[in-house]
Amino acid sequence: MKADGVTEPRNLEEQAQLLIGKDIYEILIKGYTEKQWGRKCSELPAFIIKRLPVRFVHDNNYFNDRFQGIPIGGFNKLIDGLLEGVNVKLNTDFFDDRQHWEQIAEKVLYTGKLDEYYDYRFGKLEYRTVRFEEEIFDMPNYQGNAVMNFTDAEVPYTRIIEHKHFEMFGDDVYKCPKTVISKEYSAEWKDGMEPFYSVNNDKNMSLYQQYKVLADQEPNLIIGGHLAEYKYYDIAPIIEKVMSLPI
Template sequence: MYDYLIVGAGLYGAVFAHEATKRGKRCLVIDRRAHIGGNVYTELREGINIHAYGAHIFHTNDKTIWDYVHQFAEFNRYTNSPIANYKGELYNLPFNMNTFHQLWGVVTPEEARLKIEEQRNAAGIAEPQNLEEQAISLVGTDIYEKLIKGYTEKQWGRPANALPPFIIKRLPVRFTYDNNYFNDRYQGIPIGGYTGMIAKMLEGVEVRLHVDYFSNRAELDALAAKVVYTGMIDQYYDYRHGVLEYRSLRFESRTLEHTSNYQGNAVVNYTDAETPFTRIIEHKHFEFGTQEKTVITEEYPTEWKPGDEPYYPINDDKNSLIYRKYKALADQESNVIFGGRLATYAYYDMHQVIAAALHAARKEFGA
């Protein structure tokens, strides 16, 4: 018998398993995939750590979390400064004085503010009701049309004026010449990739891969006193209240044998509607690689259907109502801990997943 069956070898499952094992508990971690790490899995290819499920940049303001992950990996000084490509025109992200200068030729913050205010007033938006109106209120119509509209509609598969305004509020807008996407004090990439970091967390823990929880659920549940579940919460309850919706992603990767540097940056977003992918990732730049070849990945958002990999929850009113019904069921469970982005139907950054797993461990085991 195990004390805990942990369904999912991603960040949440690995952190909880580490904390439980540290306290003398016996854990079994299972995952249906062929690898540990969940979506932060990195795969060594051509001497380059490939972010197999999209770019993952660790960032946090929480020193406790930063110190915690340093038990398992050394981090480099990578700073996320993506570039936007609109039909061959290049702009700095996030929206900052470099972006405003590139677009309008303005030099001072006051000039940029006046330009945005002029476009906001011309749009006549008093209280933003959707993403389009929220974006124009934040940065004006020029930036919305070139750098937000096409990218967002590709990402979500819906018109921008049909999306809720809160989605765009995450985007930084600053009136300084600062291309650092995140405002967080701590930022970087684990040297050697995320898979090594997860492997350190799981040292001393029994892990079984290629194991589908739902194919042998009763047998697996019988192995442990408690279950830590990190999969889709609607699937756990056999979709009795309906199917929660997501956006999914498809990745197309290529090794460029005779190119040492394809785009000069780890992440370039393609913001026009005509380009079918949303961004190209050149993985070597996450770790300042100097290899003679390079690997690039094009990222294509797709409509999710059961059986696909779920990435981004669609937190609209319909799905939020369905999730609350599942949450009510989960709250009644005494021997199941639900955690991670799929089990809580939320978009989490990595530091938030770790914080949630540590909180669950403290609740379970005490300080």
């Protein structure tokens, strides 16, 4: 069912109704999206919802990819292996000693916020962050799966992650008598918080373009990733992008 009279969606609300109709939009999308972004669906750009696959078959995967999964042992193990023998400095903010890093590097691959790189000279970009509230329960199984989304506006968190289900399946879940869950509360990003999602509305996109013009003029600077490019990336596309970088 298409939303009445809408052919060219102007915002997320119109786009969602065009894709899945008013009823499913109101049950599944509206409350969750407004919690996630802290903005009304009618004030969010249409393209955000376009990355959600809509299928009319019994396939409950989020992605359409043929091969899906997470690395055995988790991402830390994978990253440790990839970085073996590489000189890595952790807990080091680029801006604490920017001059030093720029002097020793032929090229800088910058994955932080682009507005910060230029000292916010045109103004600050907006981001969303997530506050995680962890709980440990004396029970082997809390919700029966890794991710439960709460789509109604009344529940203050967007989803609950039960971590053991990423690694343990079937009866193995019950071999461990406890379980850890994280509730995810979406919030507006402020200084000192970790920026998780760019807010790609018209205002922020035109501000970002001003910074991008500056970055394009620097031959020794490569900007990459969801912060420096101010766009949402899933993990696979950002890895693909890194592999094709002109370094």
